[in-house]
Each structure stands twice: as C-alpha cells, then as structure tokens.
Amino acid sequence: MSAATARPIACPFCGLVCDDLLIGASGIETRGCAKAAAGFAAPVVARQHRVGGEVTTLDHAVDVAAGILRGARLPLVSGLGVDLAGARSLMALADRCGAVIDRWQSGVQLDLLRVVQRAGALTATFGEVANRADVVLIVGGDPTRAYPRFGARLLANETALYRDGPPSVVHIGPLSDAPAGVPLAAQVPVDTARLLDALRALGALIDGRRAAGGTAPDLPLAPLGDLAGRLNDARYGAIIWDTAMFPPGEGDLCTTMLLRILRSLNRKTRCVGVPLGGSDNGQGVAQVMLWQAGWPSRLSFAQEVPDHDPWRFDAARLLAAGEVDALLWVSALSPAPPPVAIIPTIALVSPATILRTAPAVEIRVGMPGLDHSGTIVRSDTVIAVPLAAARASGLPSAAVVATAILGRLEAAS
C-alpha cells in the first residue's frame, strides 16, 4: 500500500480499538490482526428493512417499531453493541418508553463494576503500561484470544518512555493459557479452578506473610514467591487480565483479590491493574448509562426514575422469565442476532447479521467504523476513538433509527 495515499483508521472489532491500521486505495492494512481483517471484510448479507418478513421502507419499519414499543407494558432494550451516539439515543428512547435497558451478557462487566462500586479500583490506561511497566503480570486466560494485538500494543513498545527494555512478563494460570506470542520471564502454572487460591497466596507473599501452604499443598509456592518478589521490586508493575476469562462464578472474588494486591503494592511502589473487558464498546455504553442515569448497566425506567438491580434487570433473565413483552435488539458493532424470543422483537442489526427467524421488525443499520463514522471507547475507559466510514453502504446508523422511533413516540403522545 502506498504510504502517500494511505491514512490511519481505527478498528472497532475489539476493546483495544487500535487506530494504527491504514486505509488506502487497495483496502485496509490490518497489521496482521485476523480479527480486524475479518471485521472489515464483514459481508453485506442483507440491507433491506422488513416488517413481518416482508421488505418495506425504513419509514414504515420505524412506524411499526414505535407502535410495538407504545403498546408494550415493559419493553427491553438489549444487545447494545453500539457507538456513543447510538447509546445516547437508545437511552433517550428507553427513558421515554419506560423500558429496561441492559447490554447483552453484561454480567462479566458487572463483576468488575461491582467491585469498583463496593471497594474501588487502582488502574491505568494502555499508554502508561506501554511506556512505564517494567514488570507485567498476566492473570488467567490468554488475553490475545479476544485482544489479538495485546502484546504488540501494550508490551512490545520499542520506544517506551520510561523503561529500558521490554518488561518482564509473568503469566499465572493454566500452561495452556500462556499468552500467545508474548515472551515470558516466568510462568506460574495454576489450574483455573485454583486461580483464586493462588491469588490469595500471592497476596500473602507480597505482604511478607507466609502463604497458607498447608491448606494448599498443590500451589506452586516457590514460583509464587518469586512473582511476589518481582512485583515488590518493580518500579511500575502492571497486572492485566481478561475479565471474561476468570473461573466461572469467581470473577468478583478474583477481582477483589487483585485489588487487595494492588493496594498492598502501592504502599511502597507503584502497580496498576488493567482489566481487559470492553469489546463492542462495552465501556462506552456503560459510561453513557452512567452519565445519563447514574448506573452502568441493568437499568429500568419503568417507574419513571432510573432504577438499577443486577438481578432483576438482567436481560437474559427477563426474557427467560417472560417478564418483558417487547424486545428492541440493537447490534451494530457485531453481527450478533437477537435471542429467539416469543415476544415481538424489533431488530436493529448490522448488514452482516444472519437472521434465522424473521423478527416483527428488521431494520438494517450501519456498522460504526465500517458503514459510518462514530466514536467508541477503548477497554481502558478513558480514550474515545473516532471511527471513519470505510465503505459507502448508505445504511442509517442505530442512533438515527432510535431517534426516529423516539420522534414517532413523542409525536403520538
């Protein structure tokens, strides 16, 4: 690709939101990332809007969608793979029609957010890790599976400001989960089922206490002791984990233990935690919900005021229990189809989405960063990245459609 014509473009297909890809006359240079390559090659399987399976105009589809929401006693807005503009518009719509709004599978993110709400956080952005971290601990599952350029973007910075060479990287977790392509200084082999106990032991060792080895004879105490020493001796340590890859049901406890470790280390030196969890603009959507309503997820407007409950307003639970009577599913950043539901479903889906059953209303919306410009937030929560339109599909954005539906509801009220 000619450097003269190529310009940098940001990639919306994982929470790293790398913005060093190049777009030019011959296409997009994805810097070896298969996920980005697949994302930018998303096919257009459908671009027509439908009502009851029949092709119709956008205008009519919006009318029918508004009618469904107007008639519903408790609508659910979910999916929420949208850019910031989409999230802002969908929150306005949910507020107006008294809906529950919950990002699909927000439970993983909620584990982390609940620890923050209860105890706090000690964290940093990618740029701090890339420029300062001399010791990096990767906890649990291999982050490169969901974040392919993790190593390149956070660890392999050859021109780091404040470290001399590459960081010493240690992995704690199953050997089979060692981060792919990341040179390790040490490995602390621990089965997933024992991860929480290993973190407890690590915390004790960092504090100079003895790990409770008697009750955990299978824990690799010597490597854990070595790791504790590395973190204590680091000038600027970083502990990184993929929130989705903790042992099932233990995400909350593991996160709490890591926060304890971080607090302990910062009494004498510096160490920060960098949770990776926020693809499909999960962080951006949570932030919009926070600033507009005061809660990051699982929110109900049914009582005309924002109400948050992590159990009651879980989208999957509400659908399974039959507690909602209409579903507005919005997935613009990924081709995820709506869950099959017996209630009337309005599906705002990408042109790449394959729908096996026809929802009541099907509206094809553009993918941010592919079909239209937009803004999404990186997994490190601070940096919002501008996305460009990489192709001309002419599809409306989710924000435009949601605002049009809201307009119909307000015109009728």
Place this chain on the structure above:
Amino acid sequence: MITRLTGGRVFDPANGARGDVRDVYIDDGRVVVAPAGGRADQSYDLRNRIVMAGALDIHSHVAGGKVNLARLLMTDDHRDTVAARGALTRSGSGLATPSSFVTGYRYIGMGYTAAFEPAMVASNARSTHAEMADLPIIDKGAYVMLGNDEFLLRLLAAGGEQEHVNDYVAWMMRATGALGVKTVNPGGISAFKFNGRTLDVDTPGPHHGVTPRRVIQALSRAVHEVGVPHPLHTHCNNLGVPGNIDTTLATIAAAEGFPIHLTHAQFHSYGDEGDRHFSSAAARLAEAINRTPNVTLDVGQIMFGQTVTASGDTMMQYRNRVFASPDKWILMDIECDGGCGLVPFRYRDKNFVNALQWTIGLELFLLIEDPWRIFLTTDHPNGAPFTAYPTLVRLLMDRDFRNASLKELHPAAQKATTLGSIAREYTLDEIAIMTRAAPARILGLADRGHLGVGAAADITVYEDDADRARMFATPEYVFKDGTEVAHRGSVVAVPQGRTHVVRPDYDRAIERSIKSFFDDHMTLGFDHFPISTQEIADGGGAMAEHPCRARGRA
C-alpha cells in the same frame, strides 16, 4: 419577537446598575435597546423583583471520565436521590454526583446558565465533550489539564524555549476544544507515577528534575502570551496538607506577575499551628491577594454532609484515601498525561478539621476585598454539591445566620477562628459581581454575565426575600438566550446550550515534534487525538468561539 421585562430592580455590575429600576428588552436571544414607544410582543411584570444576568459557575466537575467514575462509586447517592422524567425532561439520579440531565436542570432551576468543567484530561477530551453534550440548557466549556503531561515536562527538562511551550499549549487547547488551561499539582501527578509521594514548589521532580515552580512559570506565561482570556487555572501542590499556605504563596510568586487563578483556595490556606497542628491561614492568603492584582481565586467552600472528592491530583488523593467515607476509593494513571482520584468524603461539623475548613473558606470570602477577583464555588462535588450555593450565599449575606451556624461547630474550631468577629455582609451588588460579571470577564465571555445591549439574554429573576437561601434556591424566572426555561424551579423549555472554546494560533512547526512524540510513545495516533469542531457540533448544540489576543513577550 420582543420581550419586555418590566420594572425590575436590575443588578448589572458590568454596566453600573445597582438595583436601578428599569426595563430590559429581549429580541432574538439578545438584550436590545428599548424599541420606540416601548412596544413589546410579550412582557413580564417584574415590579419588586430582582433581575440579574444568569450566573456562571467557573469551577464545577460536571463531566468527564473522573466525574463518571465518581458516579459509579457513589451508589447510595444514586439510590437515595432520583428525579422522574417529565413531559420535557429526562429522568436522572444523584445529588453529589448528579447524572448529566439532572445537572443541567438543577443549575437552570437555580438561575445558573453556565458551568465549566475545570479538569479535562487531554486524552479524555472526546468523551468529556460527548458527555457535555448531554448537559441540557446550560452553557459549558472545559479547561484542559497540563503540567503533568510528559511532552511538556520533557520539553521543560530539555530547557525548551517559551515559544515552543506557547505553541504546544495553543495546539493542545485546539486539539481538546478547551476554554482554559488548568494545572493540577504541577509536576506532582507525573511524580506519583515515578513513585514520588510529595512535591514542593522548589523540589525537582523525581524523573525530569523539573520543579513545580518551572511548570507554573512556563504555563502561566504561555496562557498569557497566546492570549487566552482566562489565566492559568491553578490547583497548587500540597492540597489539604497542614501548612500548605507557604506552597500557595510560593505558587503566586512563581507566576512572576503573569495572571494566575488559584482554584479551590480553601484547600490551600492551611497553617500548622495550635495543639492539633492545623490552623487557618486564610488571613495570610487574603492579605497577599489584596495586594497582588494579578491573582484571582475561587474558594471551594466545604459544606457539611456526604460528598465525594474527584480530582486529577492522584498524589494527594492517594494520601487522602485514609479519610475515605465510605471506605472505597479509585485511583487511575492516565496516558502519560494526567490521572484521577476519587475519594468519598463526609464533612462533619463536629469534626475539628472539617469545621475549621468551613470557617477558612468563609474567612477567605469575607477578608478578600475585591469581589471581582474572588468566585463562589464549592469545587462541586469536592467541597459540597453545587446545590449548596443558596445556603452559601446566605452565609455571606447574613451575619446572624453565619454566627448561628458557627455555634454548631466543634468547640475547638469555634475558638480557633476569627470568623465570628467579621462583620462584613455581602450585598446583592457584590453577589452579582462574584457570580455573574466577574466570572464572565475572567473567562473572556464578552456577551455573558451582564445585561448591556448586545449581551446574551441569559437572565435570572428573583423574588426579594430576606431569607437569601430561599431566594437564591428558586428564582421566579430564568431565561436562556431569551427563552424562558425555568419558572420557580420547574423546567419549562429545554433548548441546548453552547460549548465555549478558544482556539489560539500557533506556529505549525510544533506539530512535527508533537507528531513524533505521538508516533513513538502514545497509544492513540496523532491524527486521531484532536477533536474536531464538527465532532463537538455533532454532539448537539452550538459552539461559541471566543477571541484570543496574542500578547507580545513581556
């Protein structure tokens, strides 16, 4: 359409009106000259009412990542205080950290027509603007935080020229859509990343060897020379530390005569005298301010109750974590650029330190003579939520109320303060200066904060009430750009406000070194970092650009 506000007592200090009874005419969002014969399409009978320009809050943490993290932390705040949606309004929650729509409605309901976010992290600018777009009705703007950004510290460490600092500051302000520049614990946030735990004005920082004095010198001068109206907005080193008055006075000296604004000065006016080694140094600061005309300040008054401190000052927030109530806190290092720290606080009148903090703030208000150089703030939410302003106004205007409040405090604090002996009571004219005319002037907003012909018709109408707290809590009418937007606290229209920015000029040669810094070190590219004016406009609402007048080298 011409609207006439008839017969009110007008307090318009910028134009010399001190309660003069006169009519105000509005046309197309502006104050206009009286039409021939006083004809108007609609009029409001404002006899016995008090008319002022809309108030401006010069320092209030209303948007950005730090504010959002504070919301996340303050779960009880969002459970306990909720606001229902209305026909025109969105729902929301929170008192100390209100959600965005509620923030706009509450400000407007109190007669405030603008609030300025004082601590925008440069790398968080895009999110901050997106969030500000959801602050309804009021005008807004943000000060970008510099002085802990590694580019600047490296430039200073290498002995960089002032011209380069100026060009960089101007570039940053444009890139982030800023109205002003703030420095927070200059050099200290960066120092904390190198494990520095304290930093004094003349201490070389742990890595760069740059002193805070050098940062203050370079930035206060840069802001002045590129012609930004608002002086360097300065959060001094050593916030909250007993004895920090010396740091604060040294900070004034470091500006070397260039204009400088000290923010939340209450937190920086502490002595270390007495049995408890904590005392008021308000008189010392007031004396310095009274004789140093290049200095302005806002107070950052504390009021008793639950709140959360939200600050870019990670070094001091880490230190203050031991006071967290409830016991939880967040600390974040941000992108070789800044940081943020959130620590919930409960200020108690029976706590000696908190009680003395309350008296120190009031002493500053009452001992600083020139109302054009002191601004009413609680550093929302750090000292108290902005909804405490009406009570604060009453404390300033009503000595009996103030002294009665003083009697409720921790007895040792009552003994330690001279507050009870201060007779001064603010006048309505002084309140109008401090909350309208002066903040608009210090921010360079020529058409705000006054009611002269051509001014934006941001107007607040109060019923005269001896209980000044009640009076200032719920004005009878509030107009925004000529539209009636609130009536007795209820929102009646929801136009979108403006985002105020300045866009100083710079020598584009600086872009080469900024670009190479981004290419080598940053995780967001040089092309993607700047926020375009189109992006700000796409969020909704208009952008108002104010002129910069570049000043020659002093």
